[in-house]
Amino acid sequence: MNDVPLMLYVVDDDEALRRSLHMLLFSQGLPVQTFESGESFLATVDHRKPGCVVLDLRMAGISGLSVLEELKLRHSPLVTLFLSGHGDIPTALEAVRLGAYDWIVKPDVEQLLKKLPGAIDEAYARMQALQRWSELTVREREVARLVSLGYSNKDIARQLIPPTGPRTVETHRSHIFDKLNLGNANELSRWLTSYSWLE
Structure with missing residues (x-):
């Protein structure tokens, strides 16, 4: 099952950070797709396919929490990691309550790389669950x-x-x-x- 590649999405309105994360994650052998807004992400991505989303909290347009709420409404199996420089404990708790996998404060990319394998494992577990359920x-x-x-x-x-x-x-x-x-x-x-x- 883990031979099937999972897509990793980066949603952040900071262009420099998007490019940096794209290069970093791609260098780890992960297929990566980036989006500058929550709206473009929700309009483009097949939310029924398991994968991982690295999602910024505060963006122009809809917020990261609103994106997560929409994914929840759509019964999406996507695993969400929040990456934000504006994180606080209440917001982090709200994100976890809504189903976020974890929360990383910008610009701790090292912490992101530490937590990403667990998120990817969870995405594969969801892929397997979806296959069995089908x-x-x-x-x-x-x-x-x-x-x-x-x-x-x-x-x-x-x-x-x-x-x-x-x-x-x-x-x-x-x-x-x-x-x-x-x-x-x-x-x-x-x-x-x-x-x-x-x-």
Whole structure:
């Protein structure tokens, strides 16, 4: 899975910094695409593909936090690292609450390079989760969400439209665990919580 290249995006309205980060990250063997604004990033990038975003907080136009909020609304699997010279603790906490992977204060590029491998590993984990989830049928996804909430096979069978029997639900449950490589409903609940952006 890690043989598949992940795109790394840099979104910052500081042209000198964008160029510097592009050269630095490209020299690390990473495919990099840069954007001067949150608007151009959101309008251009396929938000459904896993990858990493190095995102500035304060930019002309919409802010980095607004970009992150939009990615969350779009159920995007993109992993976000904030890089900002204007960081403060409340803003950092808000970014993490919205799902940011981490926060680095400009111009600590060394810290960025230290934290980037973990963000890339997370992006690969999301890519794998997305692949596994896509292998489930629409009905299996529906059953998976109900199983994760603790409903019994009988309750799930009644809630499905059209209704079905508990044995059919048990078959779906078995397929779900096999395809997602999970052992039980508790693991499934934790898995879906970790990848809450899955649709």
